[in-house]
Amino acid sequence: MTRKLNRREFCQYLSAAALTVLYGLPEKSKAQEGVARPNRPNIILILADNVQHNALGCTGHPFIQTPGLNRLASQGIIFTNTFNTTSLCSPSRASILTGLYAHNHGVLNNYTVWRGGLTFLEALKTAGYETAFFGKWHMPGKGLPNLPYLDQFVSYTYREGQGSYFNCPLIVDGKDTPTRKTCLTEELTDYAIEFATRQRATPFCLYLSHRAAHPPFKAPRDIRGMYAEQKFDMPPETDFWFSKTNQNVFQGIMMGSYKEQYLKYLEVITAMDKQVARLLDAIDAAGLRDNTFIIFMSDNGMMWGEHRCHGIRRYREESIRLPCIIRAPWLIKDPGSHRRQMILNIDLAPTFLELGGINLPQSMDGVSILPYLETPDLPSRDAFLLEFFKYFPENTPSYVGVRTNTHKYVEFEKTYGPQLYDLSVDSKEQNNLYGTKEGDQLLPGLKGRLESLKQETGYCLGLARKGVSPLCLSEQGDDTQSFISALFARFLSLFGGAVPQ
Amino acid sequence: MKSYKAAIILMTCMLVSWLVYNLAWRFENHTLHQVIAFIFGSTLFLSVGFGVFIVYPIMFIRGVTCRSRIIASFLTPLVWMIKESALLYVSFSATECLYYMLNPLNVAITLVVAGQVGLSETVMRLIKEKDSRRLSCVIFPLIVSIIGFSSALGILMWGQGENAYVIFLENYRAIFGSGVDVR
Numbered sequence: 001m002t003r004k005l006n007r008r009e010f011c012q013y014l015s016a017a018a019l020t021v022l023y024g025l026p027e028k029s030k031a032q033e034g035v036a037r038p039n040r041p042n043i044i045l046i047l048a049d050n051v052q053h054n055a056l057g058c059t060g061h062p063f064i065q066t067p068g069l070n071r072l073a074s075q076g077i078i079f080t081n082t083f084n085t086t087s088l089c090s091p092s093r094a095s096i097l098t099g100l101y102a103h104n105h106g107v108l109n110n111y112t113v114w115r116g117g118l119t120f121l122e123a124l125k126t127a128g129y130e131t132a133f134f135g136k137w138h139m140p141g142k143g144l145p146n147l148p149y150l151d152q153f154v155s156y157t158y159r160e161g162q163g164s165y166f167n168c169p170l171i172v173d174g175k176d177t178p179t180r181k182t183c184l185t186e187e188l189t190d191y192a193i194e195f196a197t198r199q200r201a202t203p204f205c206l207y208l209s210h211r212a213a214h215p216p217f218k219a220p221r222d223i224r225g226m227y228a229e230q231k232f233d234m235p236p237e238t239d240f241w242f243s244k245t246n247q248n249v250f251q252g253i254m255m256g257s258y259k260e261q262y263l264k265y266l267e268v269i270t271a272m273d274k275q276v277a278r279l280l281d282a283i284d285a286a287g288l289r290d291n292t293f294i295i296f297m298s299d300n301g302m303m304w305g306e307h308r309c310h311g312i313r314r315y316r317e318e319s320i321r322l323p324c325i326i327r328a329p330w331l332i333k334d335p336g337s338h339r340r341q342m343i344l345n346i347d348l349a350p351t352f353l354e355l356g357g358i359n360l361p362q363s364m365d366g367v368s369i370l371p372y373l374e375t376p377d378l379p380s381r382d383a384f385l386l387e388f389f390k391y392f393p394e395n396t397p398s399y400v401g402v403r404t405n406t407h408k409y410v411e412f413e414k415t416y417g418p419q420l421y422d423l424s425v426d427s428k429e430q431n432n433l434y435g436t437k438e439g440d441q442l443l444p445g446l447k448g449r450l451e452s453l454k455q456e457t458g459y460c461l462g463l464a465r466k467g468v469s470p471l472c473l474s475e476q477g478d479d480t481q482s483f484i485s486a487l488f489a490r491f492l493s494l495f496g497g498a499v500p501q
Numbered sequence: 502m503k504s505y506k507a508a509i510i511l512m513t514c515m516l517v518s519w520l521v522y523n524l525a526w527r528f529e530n531h532t533l534h535q536v537i538a539f540i541f542g543s544t545l546f547l548s549v550g551f552g553v554f555i556v557y558p559i560m561f562i563r564g565v566t567c568r569s570r571i572i573a574s575f576l577t578p579l580v581w582m583i584k585e586s587a588l589l590y591v592s593f594s595a596t597e598c599l600y601y602m603l604n605p606l607n608v609a610i611t612l613v614v615a616g617q618v619g620l621s622e623t624v625m626r627l628i629k630e631k632d633s634r635r636l637s638c639v640i641f642p643l644i645v646s647i648i649g650f651s652s653a654l655g656i657l658m659w660g661q662g663e664n665a666y667v668i669f670l671e672n673y674r675a676i677f678g679s680g681v682d683v684r
Contacts, residue, residue, distance in 0.1 A: 111679035140679075159660065160667050216661050237526050239535055241542030245522065247585070249606055250666065308526060389681045390592050392673055393601055397592040398681070415591045468682055 035329040038291035043124070043205040043352050044196065044283070046276060047096065048269070049089070049136065049214040050312060051298035053082070053321040055269055063230050064266045068277025069325060072296060074336045076327030077373065083403065084300055084345045086387050087312045087319045090114075090140055092299040092345055093209075097121070097139075099349030099364035101385060103462035107140060108389035110160075114139040118363075120349040124205045124356045125149035134191045135209035136163060144171055154191050163211045165218040165268070183220050185212055189275040196279070197286040205352065208279070212272035213302075215251055219267035226270065227263045234259050238305035247395055248310050262304055289329065293355055295348070296325040307429070313396050315386055315410045315419070316429060320403070331373040341372045341380035342405060365457050385453040386410065389468075400459070400471045402450040409434075409446035413471050420446065504565040508573035511552045515577050518545035519584070549581045549610065553617035561625040574618050575611075582607045597677060605665035609653040616649025618642075 053059060057066040058073035059080075084092045086102040094100075094107035097119040107114050125131045132152040137144060138161040147153060154172050156163045168184045170177050181187040192208045242248065243258040255261075276296065283292055300312040301319045312319050324343065326332070346366030353360055354368040371378050383404040390398045390413070401410030406424040420434040420442060433439030454460060460470040502509075518541045525537040553574040560570045582602055589598045622642035630638050656665045673680075 108681050109679060111674055112681060113679075159663055160670065162663075164660075216663065236531055236534070239526070239538035239542065241522065241538060241546065244546065245542065250604070254662070392593060392597060392670075392677070392680045393589060393604065395589055395592050 035290045037330045038203075040127075040129075040203045040357055041328070041330075041355055042196070042203050042288060042292040043129075043355055044192075044279075044292060044294045045096075045205075045207045045348065045352075046279070046294070046296045047093075047135075047207070047209045048272060048296070048298040048323075049209075049211055050300050050302040051213050051269060051323055052302045052304070052318060053298075053323045055213075055266065055302070056273075056323055058325070059323050061266075062232065063227065065226075065270050066273040068273040068275075068280060069296060071277065072280060072294065072327050073325045075329070076294070076325055076335055077332055077337050077339055079324040079326070079339045079341065079343050079369075079372075081340055081342045081405075082297070082322040082324035082344070083320045083342070083384065083386075084322055085384060086389075087300050087314060088388065088391055089138055089299055089312075091389075093138060095345045095366075096297075096299070096348050099346050099353075099366040101346060101365050101457050101459075101462070102387055102389065103459050103466070103468075104363075104365060104457065106466050108466070108468065109391035110138075111140055111391070112389075113141045114145070116145070118361065119149075120352040121147070121205060121207065122149040123349075123353055123358050125151075127356045127358050128202055129356060130200055130202050130204040131206075132192075132195045132204070133207045133209070134188045134195070135207075136211050136214075137161060137209070144174070146174070152191070152195055154188065162214060165211060168211075183271075185210055185272050185275050186220075189279055192279055193282040196288065196292075197282055203291075203356075205356075210272050210275075212268045213265050215261075215265075216255075217261065217264035217268045219264065219271045223267050223271050223274075225267075227266055230263070234262060235305040237308040242305060242308075243310070247393070250393065251311050258305065265302075265304075291330075292327075294327045295351075296323070297345070297348070298322045299345070311394070313388060313391065313394050315388070315399060315401055315403075315408065317423075317427070320386065326373065328373055331370065333374070334376065337376065339372050339376060341369070341378065342382070342384065343369050343372070343380065344384055383449055383453060385450070385457055385459065387459075398471055400450070400454075402446060402453055404446070404449065407442060407446055409443075409450060411450075411471065504560065504563065504569055505573050505576070507556045507559040508576045511548055511556050512577045512580055515545060515548035515552070515581060518542075518548060519581075549578050550613065551617065552577050553614055553621060557618060557621035558625055561621070567622075570622075571618055574621075575614055578610050578614050582610070593680070597673075597680065600673060600676065603669065603672075605656055605662060605669055608665070609656045609662075612649045612653035612656070614649075616646045616653065619644070619646030619649055622646075 055061050055064060056069050057064055058070040059078060085095055086092055088109055090110040091102040091107045094105045094114060095102060098105045098117050099120070102108055105117055106112060121131045121133065130151050131149060133150055134154045137155040143157055144155055152173065154170060156168050156170055158164060158169050163184060165184055166182050167179060170179055179187060181190065188208060188210065192206055196204065196206055238258055240257055243261055244254055283289060301321050303309045303311055303314060303316060303318045306318050307316055309316065322345070344366060347369050348366070350360050350364050350366045350368045351370055354370055360368070372380060383402050386401040386403050388396065388399050390396065397415050398413035399410050401408060406422065408421045408423060410419045418434045419432050420439045421429045421431065422433060433442065463470045522538055522541040522545055525534050525541065528534040528537065557570055557574050560573055586598045586601045589601050619642040623639045623646060626638050626642065656662065659665060
């Protein structure tokens with residue numbers, strides 16, 4: 001027997017039909033090989049430390065062996081334009097947790113104490129997720145914080161929270177706990193596998209934060225020396241003594257030649273990759289593959305002699321650009337491909353919240369990147385604010401700048417003049433256009449963009465709230481200081497390294 | 502000043518080496534860059550780290566007083582440390598630059614220099630003194646030498662130098678906070 005539809009029902013059916021025509025069926029049509037969209041997927045974030053964007057096999061490194069991450073990339077996608085907003089461990093990690101710029105979450109450098117605030121882990125816990133954090137926490141403050149929204153919290157405070165690759169004393173849920181394995185990366189992966197494959201009725205969010213590849217580099221015995229026979233060239237700016245001069249000794253790379261240190265760096269990445277592969281195997285074996293969102297990322301990039309610089313904290317591409325691989329079978333229709341949208345570390349928290357079906361708080365600076373997974377050519381942001389706050393004793397002044405799809409403009413607190421690069425023709429940032437005719441033409445637009453980004457993200461407001469003077473070049477320092485700084489800049493431009501570090 | 506001639510030559514050698522080393526990368530010829538950087542990097546390293554082994558014996562032979570010999574031995578490393586600290590003014594305040602003088606590398610270098618002074622004094626006394634007095638006259642400089650070298654080694658080996666560095670940073674935070682004027 002048929003029933004007549006009333007007007008409301010008719011409208012509802014009509015709307016549903018229209019939406020279906022416009023967007024397609026939400027479930028099956030968006031799936032990869034028939035993978036159904038899970039209601040609330042599991043989330044795994046694997047965060048590496050200081051891994052250069054191109055230091056993986058799948059991102060173009062000529063000889064490093066990373067079969068685990070290569071597999072992840074072949075089953076998912078690589079975001080080739082991923083950046084951090086502050087190139088330093090703690091601020092970047094706080095940005096990942098909160099979805100905020102450093103001037104808004106308040107962790108300006110590795111010393112400024114984290115005062116808390118909404119993290120994606122807390123939001124997901126509130127929404128019914130089981131949550132866990134394993135590894136390097138490294139948020140400034142005394143010891144580890146009490147985070148009731150974590151169901152499991154395994155970390156360490158050893159050596160300023162940096163830990164050690166072997167025999168690292170662990171703190172498990174607030175208690176000093178003997179290590180079960182000598183290798184930290186392996187032990188953390190054990191914890192992660194135990195947590196992820198546990199029987200449960202609710203979805204989980206797992207944040208696995210590796211020490212690799214933070215110096216001093218020390219890989220397990222079976223990996224040590226595996227690249228010793230490789231023939232390759234370090235950047236031409238470097239030399240035999242590079243790792244022992246100009247403060248580089250404090251980067252944990254003093255022993256041996258610079259090239260040897262770089263090979264050790266690659267070894268610890270390979271060691272970490274081995275553990276990533278083990279985790280992926282466990283996830284797949286447990287039948288969690290089709291309802292688990294996995295993202296691999298690094299907190300910072302790393303400079304290995306480019307521009308005669310070593311380490312992080314610079315505005316250079318090598319320092320701010322990150323590797324980012326995502327596997328989400330129900331979202332990605334073209335596994336093994338690349339995405340060119342500009343995404344940031346502050347986008348992770350909003351993405352996880354959207355996965356968990358949580359409304360994004362207005363206060364978050366980042367945006368969800370899920371639409372880019374489904375739609376390869378979807379337009380994204382065209383610029384972001386790049387900021388850094390001085391961090392003793394790393395010899396880089398505070399700076400703020402803007403990085404667009406094609407240009408970069410940076411202003412320093414003291415000593416150095418502004419830097420302006422056209423990345424579309426000068427991807428290695430060799431030619432500072434500031435003060436040139438071409439630069440003069442570009443400057444108003446970039447300065448305007450910088451100012452608008454400052455306003456949009458509450459740059460001045462955020463800093464003022466934290467008692468920090470926003471960086472305004474023309475108003476910084478007294479005349480004497482400016483004069484001495486200018487002298488230093490001239491001197492350094494001749495002898496210390498040609499360009500701002 | 503005449504008695505400090507060897508020390509001044511060593512210091513000049515260090516400064517020239519530093520300047521040339523940091524200029525070398527500007528050579529477009531890669532091989533030339535590498536050769537010059539290696540030579541002058543080596544002389545820079547040797548002059549700061551082991552120059553005492555040249556300066557001290559020369560001054561000893563010339564009969565310069567012990568006090569002057571010690572001052573001369575510390576001159577080059579001290580100038581190098583001051584230079585390194587001054588360069589930090591690029592990013593930090595003068596007081597922070599001053600604190601930087603206490604970094605573990607500087608402490609280790611100071612101890613190595615003390616060790617070298619002790620060892621040089623020991624060797625020179627052994628050469629100079631007659632057999633009967635040999636042992637008794639070298640005990641004190643030998644102890645200084647052993648303490649200097651072993652302490653420096655201890656700092657560098659303790660967690661590959663990382664632990665001493667952590668203490669240095671903890672003290673910085675105790676004095677300067679985060680360094681970014683957060684109130």
